[in-house]
Amino acid sequence: MRGETGRFATGEGSSVGEQIVDIIRNAGVVGAGGAGLPTHVKAAATVDTVLVNGASCEPLLMSDPYLLEAEIENVIRGLKAVMDCTKASRGIICLKGKHAKAFAVVREAVARHAGEGLEAFELRDFYPAGDEHVLVHEVLGKTVPERGIPLQIGAVVSNVESLYNIALAMDGKPVTHRYLTITGEIAHPMVVKVPVGTLVSDVIAFAGGATIADYRVVDGGPMMGRVLPDVHQPVTKTTSGLILLPPTHTVVAGKVMDPARIRRITNSVCCQCTRCTDLCPRNLLGHSLHPHKLMRIPESLVASSPIAREALLCSECGICEKFACPMMVSPREVNAQIKKVLMREGAKWESSGKELVANPFRNSRQVPTMRLIQRLDLEKYYSHTEYAGEFTPSVVHIRLGQHIGAPAACTVAVGNKVQQGDLIGEIPEKAMGARIHASISGTVEAIADGVVTIRA
Structure with missing residues (x-):
């Protein structure tokens, strides 16, 4: 791989790293894990370590483990390319041990590339193991600063499919397709490769159609995904999954409720039990985020309240909403609403400067994925979804x-x-x-x- 970059030279004075960054930019590679940050922005940094995020963080989504199992050499080529341009000496492929077959493939591949700075890291099965801040702490034992990025502690985190796309870019192929999981109330749950822009309705038809007449589609995972307005929406570079569920399902109901109504209910019903704070992944890392304190802040005081600014630290993972809250209200939605106001006002987070210390009970408070699946009433859809090939509309x-x-x-x-x-x-x-x-x-x-x- 390192000798192949020359054929894509961008100029006599360009370094190999600069050439690779240009290749990534020209191919249109973005973060495939959901956020969609243009990958050439990350690749232009200088770091010690590149972490491959194969956590398959959201329940039910299986495309990343599939790619690690079936396309490991391409993923490694992409990883080496990012290591080259960031000057990183370590590349760590992170995957949950429960994906036994894929993890065995990763271990074997790392052994084949001995001496090239590659490692495999076995993640425990909890949510949200794939959150960048959580992943960095699990693998490197370092804490990313509040409202910071892994770059600040010398690391870059890249999704599996992003690295696969970088490998294709090194061969002169831009991003044109997306691997995604389609599951839930569907005749044939599967991992499938489709062209970017394929209508959701066409993917559903390819998978045998819905098994119920009335359903909604969640774009992404059950925790952080959004409910699509209809099935005539296109797959994008960041579409990781499509989950068909009844409109009354707990995963769907909270996502389609009127935000203003959620705010009124939460402000009045919250009992200040602190469970949302106790289980908050960012709080457990030592960040100054206390969701329970944000639940009682009147909308009129958001812009002036020092406590309200803590919402800027929220990753919106949904643990507080879908798992922690005994009153079944939504701290996540309230945090998101407060954050929008603060962002609109140009508010900035000012750190206290104190050393961030992880909660001593952090490991015992992490939410096992299976318990989360049970709480979300998704057990009937939980399986090792297999790859079904490529569909072209x-x-x-x-x-x-x-x-x-x-x-x-x-x-x-x-x-x-x-x-x-x-x-x-x-x-x-x-x-x-x-x-x-x-x-x-x-x-x-x-x-x-x-x-x-x-x-x-």
Whole structure:
């Protein structure tokens, strides 16, 4: 891999690291774990360690373990590329031990690459093991600063599929496809590879259709995913899963309730038991986040309350809402609402400067994934979902904004013929963003509301 970068040289004066960063940027690689941060931004840093996040953090999602099992050499090629451009001496592949087959493949691959700075780390099975701050603490024993990023303690965290996409980018292939899990009330639960822009309705049809007439689709995991307004939404670079559930299911109900109603109920019902704080993953790391204190802050006082600023530290993992609260209210939603107000007001977090010390009861308070699945009433859908192959629809609807930063600027016009991999969206000048490429070959049928429609 390290000798292959030369064929993508960007200029005589460019270093190998700079060339790799340009390759990642040109291929449109973004964080595939859900956030969608353009990966070339991370790759331009200098760190000691690159952590591969294969935690498969959210219950039911299985595409990352599949990729580690079936595409380990490509994942390692991507990892080495990131190690090259960040000058990292260590690359640690992190995966839960419960994925025994995939973990055995990882161990064997690390052994084959002995002497290249690669390691395997077995994660325990708790939620949210894949949260960047939690992962760094578990693997490196270091605590990321409050409202900070792993870079501040000399690490970069990259998702499995992001590294797989980097390996393809080194071969000159941009991001055009996405691996995702489709499960829940579906005839054939599966991991499937689809072109970016595939409609959710088409994925559902490929998986045999829904097993119930009335259902809602959660885009992502049951904890942090969002309920789609309908099935005519496209798969994006950050779509990790599609979960079909009854509209009254506990996972769905809390996500579709009116936010203002949630705020009123929570403010009046919260009994200040502190369980949300006791189980908060960020609080357990020593961060100054106390969700129970935020539950009683009137909306009118959010901008002026020093305590309200703690909401800026919330990762919105949902433990407080879906597991901790005995009153079944939503500290997560209240925190999110407070955070929006603070962000709008330009509020900044000011650290006390004190050393962050993890709670001595942290390990015993971590939430086992199986207990979470039981609490969420998802046991009937819990299985080792197998890979079902690749599905290619006849039409795709590709969003120009499916990442953190500015939407891409469209570079095609209606009627243009495009080939899979052709550039259709460029990063606006002097903006952070990601390139967008055609995911199938065909004709540009429409461009509207930031979506490019291509028909084969």
